[in-house]
Amino acid sequence: MALEMNSQLCLETCGLFESMGQAVGVPAGESSRPLVETMLRRAQCHLMEGKHVLVIGAGGVSKKFVWEAARAYGLKIHLVESDPNHFASQLVQTFIHYDTTEHKRDEEHAQRLVGLVRERGLRLDGCLSYWDDCMVLTALVCEQLGLRCSPVAAMRVAKQKSRTHQHLLRRRKEAPLGWASEALYAVPCCHLESHADVERAARHLSFPGVMKLEYGAGAVGVKLVEDVQQCHLHFEKISRDLREDTDHPGIGLGWGNAMLLMEYVSGTEHDVDIVIYDGRMLAAFVSDNGPTRVPHFTETAASMPTCLAPDCEAQLVRAAYRCCLGCGLTNGVFNVELKLTAAGPKLIEINPRMGGFYLRDWIQEIYGVDIMLASFMVACGVPPLLPTHAQPRTHLVGVMCVVSQHLKALKSTASVETLQALHERGVIRLNLLEDELVTREYEEPYCNVACASPSCREACLKVLGVCQVLGIDSPHYPVTHFLSHFK
Numbered sequence: 001m002a003l004e005m006n007s008q009l010c011l012e013t014c015g016l017f018e019s020m021g022q023a024v025g026v027p028a029g030e031s032s033r034p035l036v037e038t039m040l041r042r043a044q045c046h047l048m049e050g051k052h053v054l055v056i057g058a059g060g061v062s063k064k065f066v067w068e069a070a071r072a073y074g075l076k077i078h079l080v081e082s083d084p085n086h087f088a089s090q091l092v093q094t095f096i097h098y099d100t101t102e103h104k105r106d107e108e109h110a111q112r113l114v115g116l117v118r119e120r121g122l123r124l125d126g127c128l129s130y131w132d133d134c135m136v137l138t139a140l141v142c143e144q145l146g147l148r149c150s151p152v153a154a155m156r157v158a159k160q161k162s163r164t165h166q167h168l169l170r171r172r173k174e175a176p177l178g179w180a181s182e183a184l185y186a187v188p189c190c191h192l193e194s195h196a197d198v199e200r201a202a203r204h205l206s207f208p209g210v211m212k213l214e215y216g217a218g219a220v221g222v223k224l225v226e227d228v229q230q231c232h233l234h235f236e237k238i239s240r241d242l243r244e245d246t247d248h249p250g251i252g253l254g255w256g257n258a259m260l261l262m263e264y265v266s267g268t269e270h271d272v273d274i275v276i277y278d279g280r281m282l283a284a285f286v287s288d289n290g291p292t293r294v295p296h297f298t299e300t301a302a303s304m305p306t307c308l309a310p311d312c313e314a315q316l317v318r319a320a321y322r323c324c325l326g327c328g329l330t331n332g333v334f335n336v337e338l339k340l341t342a343a344g345p346k347l348i349e350i351n352p353r354m355g356g357f358y359l360r361d362w363i364q365e366i367y368g369v370d371i372m373l374a375s376f377m378v379a380c381g382v383p384p385l386l387p388t389h390a391q392p393r394t395h396l397v398g399v400m401c402v403v404s405q406h407l408k409a410l411k412s413t414a415s416v417e418t419l420q421a422l423h424e425r426g427v428i429r430l431n432l433l434e435d436e437l438v439t440r441e442y443e444e445p446y447c448n449v450a451c452a453s454p455s456c457r458e459a460c461l462k463v464l465g466v467c468q469v470l471g472i473d474s475p476h477y478p479v480t481h482f483l484s485h486f487k
């Protein structure tokens with residue numbers, strides 16, 4: 001108790017220190033800032049040490065860092081997972097094997113999980129998930145246990161992509177006269193469950209359009225369509241190929257394989273990873289994405305911090321925050337995908353959980369902020385105290401490797417052993433996202449290879465050189481083109 005009080009006092013002192021600096025005009029780069037950040041980090045770690053947290057859904061190899069970091073922070077993790085042989089079962093305090101894959105029965109699952117928690121006498125401080133499929137279930141469990149989380153209704157709105165946009169579009173009617181609403185950021189779209197739905201959607205929307213799975217993840221099955229005939233063909237193909245979770249685990253098929261058609265918006269693509277506590281935005285981090293391999297939308301390259309001008313960055317942060325609040329997302333760490341168009345920011349989708357792939361690693365390296373720890377803190381009712389104007393320490397630019405284009409390189413010049421050795425020497429920053437070299441028609445990135453430098457231009461040149469040497473760059477996978485937005 002004394003340690004917790006001291007940690008809380010330290011947090012308050014750091015917050016006062018930072019506020020005083022801002023009040024007297026101390027610039028963000030003053031020599032005192034590293035000391036304040038260190039004090040903040042240590043105090044927050046002390047506050048969280050020993051907290052008991054229920055985590056629902058273990059995810060894949062790309063989430064391996066969660067269990068290692070949680071142990072390092074002294075957190076007591078009680079994991080609920082469908083796979084009884086999952087590697088994370090050996091890395092947590094308690095492992096509860098429970099099959100949650102059929103998410104249309106989440107209310108039933110929640111009741112049973114609450115019963116299992118009570119049977120085991122677990123005294124939980126928080127409950128959360130990092131896995132897309134389990135976000136609604138997590139909210140239901142939190143509701144029944146009285147733990148902090150965004151409302152169930154908000155999670156349902158965010159989980160279903162067309163519902164997110166339609167909900168925000170309806171906000172236009174609710175906005176006071178003369179006030180802009182979150183509807184500004186929404187894009188017209190239609191839910192699809194049949195070929196009749198495709199015909200109806202084509203009559204109401206403009207082409208080109210984008211078709212995707214309603215509950216999908218990792219851009220699997222996302223495709224640009226030019227007319228109604230292409231819509232029918234893609235709908236038929238997805239309906240045949242991706243029916244249930246076993247067809248492609250981890251992309252949301254436990255929710256069904258309904259699709260949506262939305263109007264295509266041009267512009268540059270960006271992610272905003274945002275921390276919200278009791279409806280207040282505590283921090284936001286913007287990254288840029290490179291052009292994709294149209295007609296598909298699997299990520300190719302990324303850059304952080306953003307290369308955008310400060311006013312454009314602020315527009316994206318404001319849009320992400322307003323879209324989250326507009327959907328009712330008031331507590332958590334969220335990943336918001338947007339495009340910056342000539343008409344301003346437009347929403348692609350909201351992922352109501354911490355950003356995936358490399359984002360946690362990059363934000364920690366660049367800004368010294370661990371959004372994973374922040375998500376645990378929010379879940380436990382401990383407001384994270386984060387730098388209000390975090391200054392980047394470096395610039396990271398990374399390129400995705402996909403098995404369909406890089407199988408030969410990944411078995412030779414860019415083998416995992418080679419990449420890990422380069423990572424350990426500080427030549428690259430490696431994030432492994434899959435653990436098997438498997439060629440699939442509907443693929444997700446295998447890994448991300450990044451380089452750090454004081455400037456975006458230098459980081460681009462370094463990663464381009466690395467990709468050329470390793471055989472990642474090719475005429476069919478033109479890295480120069482994928483980096484072309486980072487200026």
